[in-house]
Structure formats: structure tokens, C-alpha cells
Amino acid sequence: MSAPSAPAAAAPAISLNEAQQQTYDLITRNLQEVLGEDIIKSKLAKDEVVSCYWGTATTGRPHIGYFVPLTKIADFLKAGVQVKILLAEIHAFLDAGKATFETVAFRVAYYSKLLHAVFTSLGVPTDKLSFITGSDYQLSKEYSLDNFRLASITSLHDASKAGAEVVKQSDSPFLSSLLYPGMQALDEQYLGVDFQFGGVDQRKIFTMAQDCLPRLGYAKRAHLMNPMVPGLAGGKMSSSDPNSKIDFLDSAADVKKKIKAAFCEEKNITDNGILSFHKAVLFPLQTMRIAQLVERGEDPSSAENRNKLFISPNAPEGTLVTIVRDDRFGGPVHYQTFQQIEDDFASGALHPGDLKKITTEMINDLLEPVRKTFSEDQAFQDAERSAYPPPPPPQKFVKKSKQEKKAEKAKEKPASGPDAEKFIEQQKDAIATTEADKPDATHAIMSDKA
Amino acid sequence: MSAPSAPAAAAPAISLNEAQQQTYDLITRNLQEVLGEDIIKSKLAKDEVVSCYWGTATTGRPHIGYFVPLTKIADFLKAGVQVKILLAEIHAFLDAGKATFETVAFRVAYYSKLLHAVFTSLGVPTDKLSFITGSDYQLSKEYSLDNFRLASITSLHDASKAGAEVVKQSDSPFLSSLLYPGMQALDEQYLGVDFQFGGVDQRKIFTMAQDCLPRLGYAKRAHLMNPMVPGLAGGKMSSSDPNSKIDFLDSAADVKKKIKAAFCEEKNITDNGILSFHKAVLFPLQTMRIAQLVERGEDPSSAENRNKLFISPNAPEGTLVTIVRDDRFGGPVHYQTFQQIEDDFASGALHPGDLKKITTEMINDLLEPVRKTFSEDQAFQDAERSAYPPPPPPQKFVKKSKQEKKAEKAKEKPASGPDAEKFIEQQKDAIATTEADKPDATHAIMSDKA
Numbered sequence: 001m002s003a004p005s006a007p008a009a010a011a012p013a014i015s016l017n018e019a020q021q022q023t024y025d026l027i028t029r030n031l032q033e034v035l036g037e038d039i040i041k042s043k044l045a046k047d048e049v050v051s052c053y054w055g056t057a058t059t060g061r062p063h064i065g066y067f068v069p070l071t072k073i074a075d076f077l078k079a080g081v082q083v084k085i086l087l088a089e090i091h092a093f094l095d096a097g098k099a100t101f102e103t104v105a106f107r108v109a110y111y112s113k114l115l116h117a118v119f120t121s122l123g124v125p126t127d128k129l130s131f132i133t134g135s136d137y138q139l140s141k142e143y144s145l146d147n148f149r150l151a152s153i154t155s156l157h158d159a160s161k162a163g164a165e166v167v168k169q170s171d172s173p174f175l176s177s178l179l180y181p182g183m184q185a186l187d188e189q190y191l192g193v194d195f196q197f198g199g200v201d202q203r204k205i206f207t208m209a210q211d212c213l214p215r216l217g218y219a220k221r222a223h224l225m226n227p228m229v230p231g232l233a234g235g236k237m238s239s240s241d242p243n244s245k246i247d248f249l250d251s252a253a254d255v256k257k258k259i260k261a262a263f264c265e266e267k268n269i270t271d272n273g274i275l276s277f278h279k280a281v282l283f284p285l286q287t288m289r290i291a292q293l294v295e296r297g298e299d300p301s302s303a304e305n306r307n308k309l310f311i312s313p314n315a316p317e318g319t320l321v322t323i324v325r326d327d328r329f330g331g332p333v334h335y336q337t338f339q340q341i342e343d344d345f346a347s348g349a350l351h352p353g354d355l356k357k358i359t360t361e362m363i364n365d366l367l368e369p370v371r372k373t374f375s376e377d378q379a380f381q382d383a384e385r386s387a388y389p390p391p392p393p394p395q396k397f398v399k400k401s402k403q404e405k406k407a408e409k410a411k412e413k414p415a416s417g418p419d420a421e422k423f424i425e426q427q428k429d430a431i432a433t434t435e436a437d438k439p440d441a442t443h444a445i446m447s448d449k450a
Numbered sequence: 451m452s453a454p455s456a457p458a459a460a461a462p463a464i465s466l467n468e469a470q471q472q473t474y475d476l477i478t479r480n481l482q483e484v485l486g487e488d489i490i491k492s493k494l495a496k497d498e499v500v501s502c503y504w505g506t507a508t509t510g511r512p513h514i515g516y517f518v519p520l521t522k523i524a525d526f527l528k529a530g531v532q533v534k535i536l537l538a539e540i541h542a543f544l545d546a547g548k549a550t551f552e553t554v555a556f557r558v559a560y561y562s563k564l565l566h567a568v569f570t571s572l573g574v575p576t577d578k579l580s581f582i583t584g585s586d587y588q589l590s591k592e593y594s595l596d597n598f599r600l601a602s603i604t605s606l607h608d609a610s611k612a613g614a615e616v617v618k619q620s621d622s623p624f625l626s627s628l629l630y631p632g633m634q635a636l637d638e639q640y641l642g643v644d645f646q647f648g649g650v651d652q653r654k655i656f657t658m659a660q661d662c663l664p665r666l667g668y669a670k671r672a673h674l675m676n677p678m679v680p681g682l683a684g685g686k687m688s689s690s691d692p693n694s695k696i697d698f699l700d701s702a703a704d705v706k707k708k709i710k711a712a713f714c715e716e717k718n719i720t721d722n723g724i725l726s727f728h729k730a731v732l733f734p735l736q737t738m739r740i741a742q743l744v745e746r747g748e749d750p751s752s753a754e755n756r757n758k759l760f761i762s763p764n765a766p767e768g769t770l771v772t773i774v775r776d777d778r779f780g781g782p783v784h785y786q787t788f789q790q791i792e793d794d795f796a797s798g799a800l801h802p803g804d805l806k807k808i809t810t811e812m813i814n815d816l817l818e819p820v821r822k823t824f825s826e827d828q829a830f831q832d833a834e835r836s837a838y839p840p841p842p843p844p845q846k847f848v849k850k851s852k853q854e855k856k857a858e859k860a861k862e863k864p865a866s867g868p869d870a871e872k873f874i875e876q877q878k879d880a881i882a883t884t885e886a887d888k889p890d891a892t893h894a895i896m897s898d899k900a
Contacts, residue, residue: 154624154626170605
């Protein structure tokens with residue numbers, strides 16, 4: 001019965017069968033927030049492949065905080081989502097002052113090498129994973145025109161607000177930092193994805209994207225947000241704070257030293273970067289690894305596999321990690337959930353020293369294959385050297401002649417014109433090298449026609 | 451003799467021979483300001499071709515105020531300068547709210563047709579003149595990358611300041627209007643010119659360009675500025691104020707009516723758009739026309755030619771214009787300089803009615819060949835219709851059903867995606883049509899590789 005003035009009925013909830021619902025739950029588990037879930041569900045209901053992108057601006061050295069999104073991306077891949085990883089070197093440049101175009105170009109090659117190595121070490125299926133760089137399409141005519149169209153509907157106020165938590169802030173920001181958030185919206189269209197994934201710090205950019213794309217005549221995308229995970233030293237994990245980060249290429253000894261120095265106060269579970277890392281990374285990865293063994297037809301309870309997984313041979317069924325202690329400190333303790341480890345830490349039953357010890361071992365176990373790949377791959381090493389050249393050695397003070405000073409000053413100027421074409425070629429080469437190295441070539445590079 | 455601590459000597463003045471100096475004087479006469487004269491002089495000193503660009507954003511209908519820059523451009527052409535006219539349709543779009551991309555694309559074709567017709571009617575040599583549209587190169591990879599580089603060194607403050615007199619102002623401007631000034635700087639590089647020409651209202655954009663280009667590793671360009679000429683109704687001539695403008699296609703009767711209505715107070719020479727038009731346009735054009743006759747080997751003093759030039763057959767040598775009056779109002783009066791006409795007007799010896807009469811005749815004489823070209827050129831007429839469609843006829847109020855209202859609302863939305871590629875193709879077609887029409891094909895279109 002519908003009276004003429006009755007309001008339109010709300011769209012019926014999208015109903016998923018059991019398998020589809022399981023896929024949806026896997027895609028969205030452990031997230032802090034999902035915007036636009038129906039966009040994903042409507043695809044799943046038709047058994048269509050869902051696609052997403054995660055972008056990372058190639059600024060500082062990636063640190064092990066990257067395990068947080070990568071762990072979630074492993075969920076997406078496991079759920080059959082087609083994942084595009086955007087190495088956003090143009091965004092890196094736009095976020096004022098963080099790097100020059102020349103530097104970010106080198107970093108693209110390093111990020112690409114590194115992320116490939118990490119995914120491979122995690123044993124995640126990468127056939128639905130592709131790497132794209134910003135310059136693959138953000139310099140195209142179509143994108144440039146859309147960028148102008150977007151700029152014509154984006155006020156200074158909206159752009160500043162959107163970038164507030166992500167882009168370097170200032171009273172009189174550079175225009176580049178104002179362009180940054182909108183381009184993240186356009187990327188959703190140009191990468192042709194159903195959702196964008198990121199930390200919850202991206203929320204204002206994501207809601208701006210949801211507002212803008214339909215105004216340009218494009219489809220609104222869903223947005224999936226990870227909680228923010230504090231760094232080992234507490235606070236947001238940042239590549240610019242050396243105390244809060246462990247580099248993917250740190251030696252085992254360095255990892256041990258950094259974790260030893262991390263803030264991890266007895267019984268304090270609210271400001272504890274190490275516990276957070278267990279929750280966001282180590283526990284989900286343990287679950288994933290066990291599932292991988294089962295898929296390969298192996299017995300995850302065999303002594304050999306349990307040893308690899310940091311689980312005692314005699315641990316009860318369902319254990320995800322065993323913390324080995326001297327009997328005088330309570331003996332080994334087996335955890336099946338993160339909640340249990342957190343509860344024990346809160347009560348004081350688990351001591352910071354024991355937590356740090358297992359954390360060091362597990363992180364080094366994750367990093368060992370990455371370090372090995374690096375040590376065996378000359379191109380990887382070259383990329384690292386060019387992307388992050390060592391600082392020049394400190395110089396002794398020598399009194400310089402006026403002529404010497406003048407010559408140095410001349411060198412400081414931008415040596416020559418920008419040579420944009422050279423940059424573009426260089427970018428192509430960087431990726432081509434990375435791709436050519438991969439015998440299985442599963443990581444297709446998208447063309448301009450994305 | 452040079453002591454070690456002596457300051458570097460100032461660069462020696464560039465010395466020009468007589469012909470070079472004459473060329474320089476012709477290039478710079480009647481301007482309000484020249485920045486970077488040495489850039490031009492150093493080219494002239496080597497007898498190299500000087501090049502420049504003048505950009506016009508294809509927003510409203512061009513009005514006869516355009517005769518002001520075009521008269522100066524005639525000087526440049528006469529001086530052998532290679533002149534590029536940028537039909538800046540992307541700038542038109544960026545200057546928020548003035549037009550959609552679809553509309554500005556049509557306007558490019560109209561501007562191109564019209565400006566060709568005007569130059570032809572003025573008889574100026576156009577072999578060193580070329581037309582370029584913004585989308586010919588402003589969407590290229592190289593330009594996009596440079597636009598990002600420029601955005602990364604341009605603060606919000608600097609961009610706002612530069613655009614203050616040109617771009618629509620607001621407390622929270624659209625990002626597009628902030629990008630506008632910088633792109634005008636980049637255009638100098640991408641058009642490969644020695645100087646940019648514009649009204650003195652462009653001064654802040656010009657000084658920004660002088661600051662920015664060297665910071666991107668590009669050469670600083672010179673800037674030549676025309677004085678601002680008030681509209682016929684007084685104030686800056688604007689295409690958005692119908693009272694201040696005479697359209698290039700206005701009928702002779704419309705011109706007469708508009709000039710009759712123009713503010714032209716007896717003895718008032720400080721706020722007098724008609725006198726200003728004589729100074730900036732009509733007198734320089736008279737001089738040019740006489741010179742053209744001499745060049746063609748004709749006698750400018752022949753009765754026929756004097757008749758065409760609004761000069762009485764019995765006027766003294768050197769007369770540029772004769773104002774014909776009844777003997778009871780003082781009889782005909784002959785002017786050799788603009789100063790004389792201004793002095794007579796100031797003293798009351800020349801009456802507004804007589805000034806308006808000769809102005810009407812001279813403007814109609816300038817417009818007649820443009821009107822004729824328009825009436826004989828179907829493509830010109832089509833371009834005009836698409837660029838400036840007539841407003842829809844006023845509708846009677848009819849009560850609408852809810853369904854009708856809903857259907858209308860749906861139509862208001864941007865009908866579909868932007869189809870940037872379509873826009874780009876459309877632009878190519880618009881220009882191709884204009885070019886193909888020209889039998890002499892003197893107006894080359896620049897390629898992307900500008």
C-alpha cells in the first residue's frame with residue numbers, strides 16, 4: 001500500500017549468502033570504520049571481484065609500522081580482493097618539503113622492491129596485487145583536466161580541512177599541499193577501485209572524496225579505515241622519529257636494542273606500542289600463517305611447524321604463541337588470543353621483559369627473509385643507496401677563500417632546468433627494473449588507461 | 451684597476467644601433483611599464499627575432515576594448531616580433547564560476563575566428579602571429595609536472611596576492627583560482643617567449659612569474675604592460691557590464707546608440723572613455739593605416755584615401771583625423787595628435803556631440819569588415835551560437851506535478867562523467883576547423899612540444 005505522499009522506502013538491505021558474508025567479514029575485520037559498506041556488499045552479492053587501493057607516499061624509509069596496513073592487505077588478498085598499491089611519489093613531492101622529485105623517484109624503486117619482498121616473506125597470494133606509481137597516470141591529460149575540474153569545486157577551506165591530519169600544516173601552506181587531498185579522491189576513479197583503504201587519519205580526505213567524486217560525475221567509493229597503531233616508543237608510528245621505528249633492514253641486534261629501549265611499562269596497557277603491535281600485526285599474522293599451513297595440507301601442530309610459529313610442542317590446541325620463561329618466573333605461557341596476553345600484562349602476570357623478548361624474536365623472524373632478499377639482490381641495494389644516500393661525513397672546519405665560497409654557492413642553485421621528461425623516463429625505468437627482476441611477473445603495472 | 455673587495459661592476463648597458471633602437475622604441479611605445487628591457491634589447495642587439503605572448507581567457511564575449519591590446523600587438527608585429535596569442539580556455543575555466551569546460555571550448559573557436567577577422571581587417575601582417583590554446587600544452591606530462599613543482603614553491607599567500615587584481619576574489623577561494631597565476635608564469639616557458647604582454651592589471655602575476663621561473667631553473671622573461679583603458683561608460687572595460695561594451699558584431703545602429711549613451715561630459719577629460727579610446731586605439735590605428743598606404747606605394751593624401759581615413763581632402767599635411775562640423779559650430783577641425791583633440795575637448799572647443807559622432811563613424815568603420823566576415827562565414831556563425839547560446843525564453847508559470855519536478859531535478863545533475871577525452875578531442879576539432887577555413891594558413895598552431 002503506498003499513499004502518494006509516502007516517503008520513498010529505504011533501499012532494501014543487500015542480502016549476502018554465507019560465503020559472501022564470510023568474505024565481507026574477512027574484508028572488514030579488525031577495522032576501525034567502514035564507510036559505504038553497501039558498495040562492497042553489492043559487488044559481493046553478484047560474486048564480482050572487489051577492488052581496492054592503498055596508497056603510500058614514498059617519503060621516508062618504510063618502517064615496520066607498514067606491517068599494520070600490509071597485514072590488513074593480506075586479509076583483502078585472502079578474500080579475493082584485487083589490491084592496487086599506489087607508490088604515490090607525486091603525493092610525496094606535494095607534501096611540501098618532504099623530498100625533491102629526484103629523490104622520490106628513487107624511493108619508488110626502493111618501496112617497490114621492499115614491499116614485494118615483504119609480501120613474499122609473508123607468503124600471501126599476490127596474484128591479485130599490482131603496483132602502480134602516481135606518475136603512471138597522474139600526469140595524463142585526462143587526469144590533469146579532472147584535477148582542474150576538481151580544483152574548481154574545491155574551496156581553500158575544504159582542502160585545508162581535508163588535509164589537516166595528513167599534510168604538513170602551515171598558516172600559508174604551499175599550493176601543493178592543498179592539491180594533495182583532492183588527488184587522493186581522483187586516484188579512486190583513475191585506479192578504478194571499489195574502495196580505498198587507509199588509516200583512520202585519512203578520514204577527512206576520504207569523506208572529501210565521497211563528496212567530490214559524484215560532483216565530477218564519478219561513482220562514490222567505499223572507505224575502509226584501520227585504527228592508528230602507536231609506534232614502539234608510543235605515539236603515531238612515524239618514519240621521521242628514529243626512536244619509534246624499526247627499519248625493515250635493521251639487523252637482528254638493532255631490533256633487539258630498539259625493542260629493549262621501547263617504552264613498555266609494567267601493567268600499562270593503554271600506552272604500549274609493543275602490545276599494540278601484537279594486536280595489529282603479530283596475532284593476525286600467526287592466524288594467517290596457521291591457515292596457510294592448513295591450505296598447503298601441512299599439520300600446523302607438527303613439532304617443526306610449531307617451532308617455526310613460536311608455539312611450544314606441548315601447547316594446547318588453538319595456541320597462537322607461547323612465551324617461554326624460566327620456571328622460576330612462571331614457566332612457559334600459551335596464548336590463544338590477544339585478549340589473553342593483554343589481560344596478563346594488565347595484571348602483571350606477564351612481565352615487560354618477557355613480552356619484549358618474544359616480540360624481538362617474532363619481529364626478527366619477520367624481517368629475516370627481507371634482509372636475505374636485500375643481501376642477495378644488487379638492484380635492491382642500489383635502489384636503497386640512491387633513495388637514502390648516507391649523510392655526508394662531518395667536515396673539519398677549514399677557512400675558505402672567497403673564490404671557494406662563491407663556487408660552493410653556485411653549486412647550491414638548482415643546477416639546471418627541471419627536465420621533466422627525464423624524470424618521467426627515469427620513473428619508467430625504475431619500475432621496469434623492478435618488474436624485470438621478478439621471474440613470476442605477477443605484479444602488473446597499470447597503464448595510463450587505468 | 452680592481453681591488454679584491456670591489457663590488458662586481460654593473461652589467462654594461464646594451465648598446466643598440468639606430469635600426470635596433472627604432473625597433474625597441476616601436477615595441478615599447480605607448481606602454482605604461484616595461485620590466486626586464488635588457489632581455490629584449492639583448493636579442494635585438496644580436497638581430498635575433500624577439501617573441502612574445504598575449505593570453506586571453508576565453509570567458510565572456512570579446513568587446514571592442516580588445517582593440518587596445520590588439521593595437522599594441524600590431525606594433526609588435528610591425529617590429530618583427532613573433533607574437534603568440536594564447537586562447538587560454540583552461541585559465542577561463544580556472545577563474546572560478548565564469549564558465550564550464552564545455553562552454554569555454556566553444557568560445558575558443560569563436561575567439562579564434564574573431565581575432566583572425568579583426569587582424570585581417572586591420573591589415574596587419576600576420577605571418578609572425580600564431581594562435582595557441584591552453585589545452586595544446588597545459589595538459590601535457592611535462593607541464594603537469596612543472597605545475598606540481600611550481601605549486602610546491604608557491605605559498606597560499608603568494609598565489610592570492612598575485613591573482614588579486616585578475617582572479618575572482620573570495621575569503622575561501624577555489625583552488626583553481628590559486629593555480630591561475632602560476633600557470634601564467636609557466637606559459638612563458640612553454641610558449642618559449644622573450645616577454646609576456648598584458649594590461650598593467652597583470653603586474654602582480656608578472657612579478658610572480660619573474661620570481662618563480664628562475665627558481666624552477668627557467669629563464670626570467672620580460673613583461674610589457676599596457677595602461678588600463680576605461681570602458682566607454684567609464685571604469686575598466688568589462689565584458690560583464692553591457693553598458694560599457696560594444697560587441698565586435700554589434701550593428702552600426704547599436705554602436706551609434708551605445709556611444710550616444712556613453713558618459714562624455716563637456717570639458718571633462720579625466721573620466722572620459724571615448725577620449726581614452728581615441729588615445730589608445732583610434733589615433734595609433736590612423737598612424738598605422740597611413741604607414742600601410744605608404745608601404746603599399748599609395749599616396750595617403752589622395753582624396754580617395756583621405757576619405758577612407760576620415761581626413762578632409764583639404765586638411766593640412768600630417769592630419770590624422772578631421773572632425774566635420776557645421777560652419778555655425780566652428781566648421782571642420784583637423785587633428786594631428788591626440789593631445790590636440792584632448793586640449794580642444796578640455797577647453798570646450800570640441801563638443802561631446804561632435805566627438806561622439808566621429809567616434810561612432812570610426813568604430814563602425816573598424817567593425818564593418820568584421821561584421822562582413824561573420825555574415826559570410828557559416829562556421830564563424832556556428833561558433834558564435836555554440837559559444838554564447840541565447841538565454842532560454844521566459845517561461846509561463848505552470849503548476850508542475852511531483853513527478854515532473856523530480857524529472858527536472860534529475861536533469862540538473864551533471865548528466866554524466868566528465869569525459870575528459872571528449873573535451874580534448876573537441877578542442878582539437880575546434881581549432882582544426884578554424885585553420886582549415888583559412889586559405890592562407892598563416893596562423894600555425896603550436897604542437898605540444900612548444
